[in-house]
Amino acid sequence: MNHNRREFLLSSAGFAVGCRLFETSVLGQQRKKTRLILLGTKGGPRVGESGRSNPATLLLIDDVPYLVDCGYGVTKQLILAGVAVQRVRYVFITHHHSDHNLELGPLVYNAWSVGLPFKIDAYGPPGLRKMAEDFFNYEEFDIKTRIVDEGRADPRKLLTSHEFDKPGVILENDQVRVTSTKVRHPPIEQAYAYRFDTPDRSIVISGDTAYSPELAQFAKGADVLVHEVMYLPAIDALVKRLPEAKRLREHLLAAHTLPADVGKVAAQAGVKTLVLSHFVPGDDASITDEQWSADVRKEFKGQIIVGRDLMEI
Numbered sequence: 001m002n003h004n005r006r007e008f009l010l011s012s013a014g015f016a017v018g019c020r021l022f023e024t025s026v027l028g029q030q031r032k033k034t035r036l037i038l039l040g041t042k043g044g045p046r047v048g049e050s051g052r053s054n055p056a057t058l059l060l061i062d063d064v065p066y067l068v069d070c071g072y073g074v075t076k077q078l079i080l081a082g083v084a085v086q087r088v089r090y091v092f093i094t095h096h097h098s099d100h101n102l103e104l105g106p107l108v109y110n111a112w113s114v115g116l117p118f119k120i121d122a123y124g125p126p127g128l129r130k131m132a133e134d135f136f137n138y139e140e141f142d143i144k145t146r147i148v149d150e151g152r153a154d155p156r157k158l159l160t161s162h163e164f165d166k167p168g169v170i171l172e173n174d175q176v177r178v179t180s181t182k183v184r185h186p187p188i189e190q191a192y193a194y195r196f197d198t199p200d201r202s203i204v205i206s207g208d209t210a211y212s213p214e215l216a217q218f219a220k221g222a223d224v225l226v227h228e229v230m231y232l233p234a235i236d237a238l239v240k241r242l243p244e245a246k247r248l249r250e251h252l253l254a255a256h257t258l259p260a261d262v263g264k265v266a267a268q269a270g271v272k273t274l275v276l277s278h279f280v281p282g283d284d285a286s287i288t289d290e291q292w293s294a295d296v297r298k299e300f301k302g303q304i305i306v307g308r309d310l311m312e313i
């Protein structure tokens, strides 16, 4: 063996040991029982090029996947986060804008296509059940063919839809208590935020909302608040370029939250960590982390994290 090659092997062995140590210390003993992973951090249905995927947020509680929202690309993002799609056990839809529910049916289909047993309970506002049924009808030919041809189970029996139209306790088991509250997202009435209380952490996910003091009440004392955010100068620049976007600006202002107001909600709630996600606009890569967070910081003195896809908090 020549000297250089031996040196290379030695140093790569050292590197491998280093990696293993890193895994043990960061992902081993110190790994939290409740893990939060942002799968998609871009607001809106447009599939963009800026690197952000459409909305989806994952909690792993004792390694059981609880998924909030199913924007386009969620299956891919789960895989990139190291979570096999058929492992998803619970899904929570915040509201029925398509950036939050587009891939609910495909997610269930993708879990089914693996061919292993799975069971998904999905929770969300009215419309959820019909949406799932409609998806199965959309793929009826394929599903029927595969049941006969490949001996697969009927996927319709593997998904259970649970609809609710009032805030309250959504799910309670020995891992977690999940509660919901209504948020302000006109014109959609049935729009919710979710709170996950586990033995080691409390995490609140805002869903889509305009400034909502009720959300601060709901998030009181949580460890982490994941809140949507909108950056107005970028919206105004868009309106300048496309005057027809004026109507869009009005909708966005009524339905989403400006950075200073996100800071207010986090401060009123007294959370330890605020995570910005669901960025509007989500595909303007020129907006810096500092621009997203500057006005938030004026109101909130805790930790502020500008979210990115696949970031774990």
Ligand SMILES: [Zn+2]
Binding pocket: 043, 044, 055, 097, 099, 100, 208, 278
């Ligand atoms: Zn949205």
Ligand SMILES: [Zn+2]
Binding pocket: 095, 097, 185, 208
């Ligand atoms: Zn929405």
